[in-house]
Amino acid sequence: MKPLKSRIGFTLVELLVVIAIIGVLVGLLLPAVQAAREAARRMSCSNNFKQLGLGVHNYHSAFKQIPMQSGGTTNANNANTPSPESDVAGGHNRFRLSWLVGLTPYIEQQALWEQISNPLDPDGDSNAPFFQSMGPSPARSLTDHTANPYQPWLTNIPTLRCPSDPGVGLPAQGRTNYAASLGDSLHHSHYGHIRDDDGLLENSSNWERNAGAACRGFFRSRSVRRFADITDGLSNTFCAGEIATDLGDSDARTRPVQAVGQNLLNNAGFTQDCNGYLDPERPQFWVDATALATLTDAEDRRGYKWAYGRPLFTAVMICSPPNKVICMGADDPGEYGVLPPSSRHQGGCHMLMGDGAVKFITESIEAGSQETARCIVFNRAGAGHGDDSPFGLWGSLGTASVGEVIDGEF
Template sequence: MRVSRSPLGFTLVELLVVIAIIGVLVGLLLPAVQAAREAARRMSCSNNLKQLGLAIHNYHSAYKQLPKHMGGTTANPSGGAVLRNPGHNRLELSALVGLTPFFEQQALWEQISNPLRNEGETVSFSPMGPNPRMTLNDHNTGALGPYGPWLTNIPTLRCPSDPGAGLPSQGRTNYVVCLGDSSHRSAVGGTSDNGSRTSTGAQETRASQRGVFVPRQRTKFRGILDGLSNTICMGEICTDLGDQDKRTHASYNAILTAITARSQLCEDGNTDPERPQFLSKRLVGGAEAKRGYLWAYGRIFFSGMNTIQPPNSAVCMNRASPLGNSVHFDGICPPSSRHQGGCHVLMADGAVKFITDSIEAGNRRSAQVAVIGTRTDVLAAGSESPFGLWGALGTRASKEVIDQEF
């Protein structure tokens, strides 16, 4: 008597059906997995900003003021190239440098604040190190050799969603301080690199630099009259990937004689019509002159932002000189991010908010608030921000009521 047995394993048709089902499931689940990963990265980014907010409050508690943006030493250089001189940083340090011991970077702060002698060298770096504007060539060919702190990538200053890494950057940062809603005097404020001030510079800075941080000037929480919860303290930026992204490359406009009255010209005629997120021409600066490439350097292009154009708009600098030093001067520098639809900002009270690209931003072609001699193509000092809710969030004492959700 013969006993029939069922065949072992799958038939070819059954195997193909199983593979097809698995493929469909993977196709359905993969976007969800990627979305979950991005949500985790976004939360990690938010936590980094919260840690920086806590560091700022602890700093203020310790020193009764906010860390100075564009601070440091003013000693005259004693021979050798100015940028590589060991004892002179020309008031070029970002506020992030002073914050390092308050966000678990005490070891790095010790290197910065104490004299450092490279092995085999007879000259020591003085406290606060050399000028952070040094290029990689300055680091590599200088008599003192590379200065480690300025070349350090600090994990707390990096957003997990930003893939930027490696040369030609030095130490990258995705977090920068907010300087208000006007570009005039946003590079150096009213103080020169030797510490001297003029009445004209002080007046112009007081009129236009209306953010929580003011270049080369001390600020305190008590000066934020609009309320800590209504005022942006820091923001997020992308770091450059070498792809001509308008958020990380600086552009300029050849007729841009007064950036204070021509904000929208940053994007007019400079973007690629087929790829509006990228520039088509008029790039400014060399390979190392890109957004987020120098965490310790205090100029606005590298470690600052303002609330003139909405998040993820183009960066534009106020010098009509391609491949020149434009990135070291005033400019319109919006925040940006690799997150979808907006970016994080840190409010002065320590809260972190996600601001969408579509936030109400007033008249993008408006003049800015500034005092520049006898010029009349700017808004008078003390005016409300022309950039709507977005501009109002960037000012510390403009008596603007925030009555909208953001």
């Protein structure tokens, strides 16, 4: 009688058990891998912000001021002549450059700064026309760039991009995920103390007074600011905030909607009209785009132009807490609005403090009464300091010289 041979291999039942165990292990492992990758991306984002904070301090050491939000060059007699968008030879940028432009040599972008700070030949043929130093207006559309492209404004700078934000490509130009903090009041946030009417850029005593009272953040548009102006303390004041860039998906944090029939400067419960456009089934998104009171230009989206000082692109307002809706004024569409920070990270966003520290602020931070407060605050007449922010701890971190005391960690 022949001896029985030993069995080689698995039975069907054993194979199914092994496959089931492997499936369970993979199901347990994938979330951990994804969480680890997001943690790495979040750390990289924080490091980018720290580089910007270091750049702000190095800039201040060199020039005794912080980089200007909405600075640059202009024709004092007529800001529309020559056209800052379409004319190349003899043009200017109409005081529209963001705070990020001046930081380029301090964030390892010296080659880009050399292009910006010197005349640039758009077609490389050594013949006119040339872009003037500091470039044309960053408000240029992609159509303007088609004829005579100004490459610096179209450049995506790695330090300005959060690895968790997947936004790439057209219709954006050069994207940024980091934006200047303009404080807790949107009044004059777009122009500061310099009027921009009828093609003229001019100082006005009324505008100067109103801007001085209302523009209470670390940055003030078209104004020279120094660390000495941050009397609440650099460690207690937001310098900048993170923003998510638009993906073309009607995200309420990145696609601007207008409060139809409402002047945001006078409207208590300042985002209630815009909240009415939210999709009840997907509350992070607007309803069908055809029903929106929205800015129609596809380039008018959050973070689409890193060099443009317009608040929609490179600024945050400290009124609504992180990841709330953005809401633009109907009376002056696109120029100012309620523009909270946002991010693709879970539960909050990064904020850069004036001392260079980076804090992750959660969406649940105490932010006062969002139903009754207005995103417009003025200093009290004749007082030594301004009104306390109506937006609680969140708003007090957004003001630079109001005299609010930050008690404890945040």
